[in-house]
Amino acid sequence: QVQLVESGGGVVQPGRSLRLSCTASGVVFSSYGMHWVRQAPGKGLEWVAIISYDGSSKYYADSVKGRFTISRDNSKNTLYLQINSLRAEDTAVYYCAKDDLYNDIFALDFWGQGTLVTVSS
């Protein structure tokens, strides 16, 4: 059974940095692209970033480009999101999700339970 478990969230002051992690199990992690998606309190889903299965390609939403960095360590089955210069508007639940491009399916088929990031002084 595929499991994605996020960690690293918490209360952070504006301007500080944070690194989120997502550890995968039950799946050949190195075969799949991985995404971060966030959801501000009471709001809809916002896609944040994608990294290809081998880490060679990365794309970001315009709203986070330059401050967020997605990366992965396939030897540790772990996905990361480095967030710099945190702003109040970054307050959200951050989900990691895998896609299934390996099987030519352009969708996010498994999601973690999310980790809450609260930016507040």
Added chain:
Amino acid sequence: QSALTQPASVSGSPGQSITISCTGTSSYVGDYNFVSWYQQHPGKAPKLMIYDVSNRPSGVSNRFSGSKSGNTASLTISGLQAEDEADYYCSSYTTKVVFGGGTKLTVL
């Protein structure tokens, strides 16, 4: 302002059918069959319900179906049940991913 437009809310009675629309441009909907739909219950992670416009993942009820016409994709839920009450999001995945604003389904 999302690139994909959904109605904010829809409602239906148990046993009825409802349809949620998702309107975008040719770049997001019309030219590709990469539209998917997600269900999200309060406090829970999203769940994939439909991929590639009209395909259901294993384990998803056949009461859920998807279609597309031009630049509008649709999710239809037949035989509404109380457990279907949730938020639903459409999405398009080309190089990047975009989500619709979400639709709250209320089962009356």
